[in-house]
Amino acid sequence: MSTISTVTVKVPATTANLGPGFDCIGAALQLHNEFKFTRNDSGLVIQVSGTEADKVQTDESNLLYQAFVKLYEYIQETPPSVKIEIKLGVPLARGLGSSATAIVGGLVAGNALAGSPLSDMQVMELAISMEGHPDNVVPAFLGGCRLAATGLNGWKICDLTWHKDIIPVVAIPDFELSTSEARKVLPTEISRADAIFNAAHLGLLLRALATSREEWLKAALQDKLHQPYRKALIPGYDDVETSALAAGAYGMVISGAGPTLLALTDNLHTQAVVTAMANAWKQEGITSHVRSLPIDVQGAVIL
Ligand SMILES: Nc1ncnc2c1ncn2[C@@H]1O[C@H](COP(=O)(O)OP(=O)(O)OP(=O)(O)O)[C@@H](O)[C@H]1O
């Protein structure tokens, strides 16, 4: 029986898909949520701080708490009564994996308070099943850039090299787009030509990320499975893309399910790309927060 009474877990934001890697690759970014769980005797208490704190549920419907309960259901124990303190750094429903931080945070905290009965792989598989796809929860859990594929016997996860000279720039608009809404616009079937296009470009992307070879990066970010359908949900998409490319980005994609847009660039062009993307959205009447965010290599950590 564990004697731990409190645990704090820090979980990074993630950017999923990276263009052609729909539902299979994602990278962790240096922007975090922090979740502190403390056993108590007085029933569930959830306190939230940070921008957008008022948007997070503070009852049993809270996703972080649901993940915590899920862990205890899995190990067939009754979850303890807890106070949860949430410090929000990751904006909600913007395509930066906020739901994955909550799922990973709740499961990792639950496992720690329960005395660590589950292995990391078991926790991660629970997280994948809760989120429904692996591309946010896997890098949120492990850090770095990761590819996940269903294997013959469970998930196969591999780490991908992200060349140090490739700089991610995220342009986060002030409107939300839920993942479930952004998945509704996707077709259920695709053509063979589109499947081949994405397979080729995903292969190219993996080499481009590892080498930072310019002509590969410029071509590799193209996608035919989700972005052509989702663009319409993001006003100003084409203008922001044109401006980012003109300022020196290799390419631009939708981060996760959007509406955040992710450009990849180099050190030399980072500031110009940041300014260009913010200005392009401003001209559409959309306020955004645009910044470069380094890759997080730590993943979820217990502080
Ligand atoms: N810190 C949190 N605590 C509790 N619930 C959260 C937290 N962060 C996000 N959520 C839940 O997740 C929802 C957002 O999930 P959604 O999948 O739509 O977007 P996202 O995860 O931010 O983006 P994407 O999956 O495209 O990267 C929120 O509306 C909220 O219900």
Ligand SMILES: N[C@@H](CCO)C(=O)O
């Ligand atoms: N692969 C997912 C990521 C967002 O959760 C999607 O694009 O819908």
